Amino acid sequence: MGTSKALTRSHGQGPSDYCWVTVIGHSSISPAPVPPLTTLPDGTIKQVNPFSGTEVWTVPSRGHRPVRERPEDVFDITDDNRDNQTDFGIADLLRTTPEKARMVIDDNGDPRILRGLTVSDLSETDPLFRRVANLYEILTYDYWLVNYGHRMDATAARHMAEYLSEPEGREHVERLLRIRMEAAGRPAEDIDALFTEDTAVQSVNELGGPLFGGGHDIILARDHYVPGATRSDQLLSSGEMSWSDHRLYIAFTVDAMDRLYRANPYVRYVAAFQNWLEPAGASIEHLHKQLVAIDEHGLQNETEIAQVRANPNMYNQWAVDYAGHHNLIVAENDHAIAFAGFGHRWPTLEVFSRSGTTEPWLISDDERDAMADLVHACHVAAGPHMPSNEEWLHRPLDVDVPMPWRIMIKWRDSTMAGFEGGTKIFINTLSPAGLKAKVLARLEDARDRGRLAPGIRLGDEVDFHRNSLRYNPAVR
Numbered sequence: 001m002g003t004s005k006a007l008t009r010s011h012g013q014g015p016s017d018y019c020w021v022t023v024i025g026h027s028s029i030s031p032a033p034v035p036p037l038t039t040l041p042d043g044t045i046k047q048v049n050p051f052s053g054t055e056v057w058t059v060p061s062r063g064h065r066p067v068r069e070r071p072e073d074v075f076d077i078t079d080d081n082r083d084n085q086t087d088f089g090i091a092d093l094l095r096t097t098p099e100k101a102r103m104v105i106d107d108n109g110d111p112r113i114l115r116g117l118t119v120s121d122l123s124e125t126d127p128l129f130r131r132v133a134n135l136y137e138i139l140t141y142d143y144w145l146v147n148y149g150h151r152m153d154a155t156a157a158r159h160m161a162e163y164l165s166e167p168e169g170r171e172h173v174e175r176l177l178r179i180r181m182e183a184a185g186r187p188a189e190d191i192d193a194l195f196t197e198d199t200a201v202q203s204v205n206e207l208g209g210p211l212f213g214g215g216h217d218i219i220l221a222r223d224h225y226v227p228g229a230t231r232s233d234q235l236l237s238s239g240e241m242s243w244s245d246h247r248l249y250i251a252f253t254v255d256a257m258d259r260l261y262r263a264n265p266y267v268r269y270v271a272a273f274q275n276w277l278e279p280a281g282a283s284i285e286h287l288h289k290q291l292v293a294i295d296e297h298g299l300q301n302e303t304e305i306a307q308v309r310a311n312p313n314m315y316n317q318w319a320v321d322y323a324g325h326h327n328l329i330v331a332e333n334d335h336a337i338a339f340a341g342f343g344h345r346w347p348t349l350e351v352f353s354r355s356g357t358t359e360p361w362l363i364s365d366d367e368r369d370a371m372a373d374l375v376h377a378c379h380v381a382a383g384p385h386m387p388s389n390e391e392w393l394h395r396p397l398d399v400d401v402p403m404p405w406r407i408m409i410k411w412r413d414s415t416m417a418g419f420e421g422g423t424k425i426f427i428n429t430l431s432p433a434g435l436k437a438k439v440l441a442r443l444e445d446a447r448d449r450g451r452l453a454p455g456i457r458l459g460d461e462v463d464f465h466r467n468s469l470r471y472n473p474a475v476r
Contacts, residue, residue, distance in 0.1 A: 036322060036342045037432070045431050049343025050318040051304050055424065056343055058431040075232045077225055085232075088220050088286035093122045094172050096220070097135055097211045098163050100156075101259075102127040103252045111248050113255060116159035119168040127222055128245065129252045134216040135180060138292050141210035148266045148295075152213025156263065160212040164204060173208045174200060215260055215267065215293030219253050224286050236287050237276060238390070239379030243372075243453035246379075250372035251365075253289050258361035260293045261397060267293040268398055269301065274390035280412040281389070289390070297396050308401045313475055315404050316467045320352055324464040328432050330439050331377055332462045333455045335370030337469075338378060340436040345426040346389075346410045347435045349378040353405040356470040358395040360405045371407065373453035378409045380446045381439040387412040404471035411435075 038046045045058040084091035093099070101115045104125045114125065144150040152160070163169040174195055181191045194203040223236045238246060257270045274289045275281040297305065308314055323329055323339035331338045335355060341348035351374045353360075355367040375390070382388055389410045395403035413430070420426050430438070440459050446452055457463075467475040 036318070037326060047343045047432070050314070050322070051307060052300060052343065054343050054345065054426065056345065056426045056428060058428055058434075073232075077229045077232055077234070082225060082229070083223075085224050086284045086286045088218075088284055088288060089224050090127070090222055093130075094119070094175075096130070096218075097133040097176060098159070098169070098172070099127075099130050099132055100159070100212070100217065101131040101252075101256070103129045103248060111251075113252070116155070116162065118163050119166050119172060129222065129249060130220045131252070131256050132218050132220065133211050133214050134218050134290065135176060135211075136183070137210060137214050137216040139215060139294060141214045144215065144264060144266060150264055150266055152209055153263045156213035160208060163212070164208065170201065170204050173204050173211060176211060177204065177207050213263070215264055217256055217260065217291045219249070219256060219289040219291070221249065221287040233385075235285065235384055237379060237382075237384035238274070238287065238376060239382060240384050241287075241376070243376050243451075246376040247369045247372040247453075249289075250375065251368060253291070254360045254368060256291055260291055261361075264293055266295055269294050269297050269396045271298065272392035274388075276390070277385075277387040277412075279415075280387035297399070301393070301396060301399075304403065305396075305399055305401060308403060312402060313467070313472050315352065315406075316469050316472065316475065319350065319406075320469055321466050323350075324466070326432075328436050329462050329464060330436050331374055331443060331456050331458050333370045333373060333453075333457065335367040336374045337462075338374045340432040340439070341408065342432045344408070344410060345416070345420075345428070346412055346414065347428060347430045347432075348411070349381075349409045349435070349439065351375050351378065351407045351409070352469055353471075354469050355405070356473075356476060358403055358405060358471055359397075360392075360394055363405070369453075370455075371405065373456060375407050375409065377443055377446070377452050377456060378439070380451055381442040382409065382411060383442075402471045402473065404469050 034048050036048055036050050040046065047056040047058065048054070049056075083089040087095040089095070099117045099122070101113055102117065102125070103111055103113050104127055106112050111128070114121075141152075164173065178191055178195070182188075193199070194207075221236060221241070225232070226234050226236050226240050238249070241249065253272060257272055260270045261267055271292045271294060272289060276287070277285055311317065320329075320337055320339065323341075328340040328342070329337065330340060330349065336351055336353050338349055338351045341350040351371060353363065353367060353371050355363045357363045357367070360368065360371075379388070389408075389412065391408045391410065392405075393403075393408070394405045395401070411430075414428060416426065443452065443458055447456070447458065470476050
């Protein structure tokens with residue numbers, strides 16, 4: 001890989017002073033070639049993300065502009081309409097694709113994952129969370145078949161065969177295939193020809209593979225509204241969920257991630273994310289996460305992989321430790337830490353696992369629950385009406401450098417416009433310090449009301465020390 005030089009602002013100098021730094025390759029930068037946070041005399045804060053190079057300006061006066069509130073058509077919630085507001089509701093479980101798995105609470109109060117359910121199984125248990133295929137995949141089943149010759153594994157094939165052995169299952173899959181084809185603009189007469197009395201069974205068997213063996217899954221929460229809701233604006237967000245249920249939500253998502261890696265040897269990365277509310281990209285405003293198996297690492301990972309080879313300790317040095325030195329740490333527990341991030345397009349809370357294990361599905365239950373507890377706290381602080389993106393990052397399976405599991409919660413409190421598009425400088429009105437202050441106040445109140453998981457230390461209770469992330473063997 002070649003190197004080149006770039007002109008950047010030197011550390012600790014004014015906005016007009018520059019120096020040369022080495023750039024690795026063509027798309028990645030060396031960690032923190034400029035100070036991640038620079039405050040100018042007028043109060044403007046210029047941020048540079050030490051890993052992506054994203055430039056953000058926090059301009060206090062920008063917060064004075066009028067912002068139109070999102071209109072809401074609020075209506076009463078009753079037992080008749082509580083669970084049927086979207087296709088993800090549990091009033092009709094056949095409005096989604098076939099369930100690959102569901103998490104239930106058994107008679108002893110313990111969580112259990114059931115897999116490969118058929119239509120006749122659906123009414124036997126009450127799901128807390130469900131895992132289903134996305135009807136509109138980002139990378140399709142045919143993508144893996146045509147480009148790699150990959151077909152579904154034995155587990156998925158068995159589930160498909162058992163599901164289609166029931167007439168209700170065949171009818172369900174046929175209906176979903178028709179919906180996909182109609183959405184793709186296929187003529188109605190062509191669709192009908194595939195599903196005649198003589199051809200329907202063969203067509204369902206030949207075309208139903210993506211619903212069982214695809215690589216784009218959705219994790220669905222059971223409830224659309226908070227328990228006992230009486231108004232339609234009382235949606236169940238991650239923060240409105242109990243911390244104990246949120247632990248199971250994260251555990252079920254981690255299990256799904258592991259399953260996607262195991263099912264397809266050509267997968268190089270599984271992207272996991274959550275879009276909450278329509279301004280953050282949610283086409284259906286029902287709590288859910290998505291997992292997408294892809295055959296690349298993605299640009300952000302490639303950038304960080306190159307950087308971490310040069311500085312294996314960069315996540316300590318330029319993430320957690322830098323946040324600690326600038327008093328941006330919000331909360332911690334024994335196995336994870338959360339801080340107000342810098343250099344993000346939107347105000348961002350970053351949660352890092354302190355585990356020495358980098359794969360989310362291999363860490364201990366206590367370490368996974370610790371991550372879940374701090375992510376839950378971040379969502380509690382955001383509140384149910386703040387649009388947000390939750391983005392998971394972890395070390396890809398085929399990468400030999402250490403990279404910790406971390407989760408970003410981004411508050412979509414503004415809309416990018418022409419200035420950002422033309423300059424690639426992003427404007428926000430909430431500084432990292434301002435974000436920390438706002439979140440900390442909300443979390444202290446939430447803890448007083450018993451909303452947070454036990455073991456979370458807030459603000460001044462945090463015992464900050466350097467190199468607390470144990471992903472890097474050199475500093476354990």
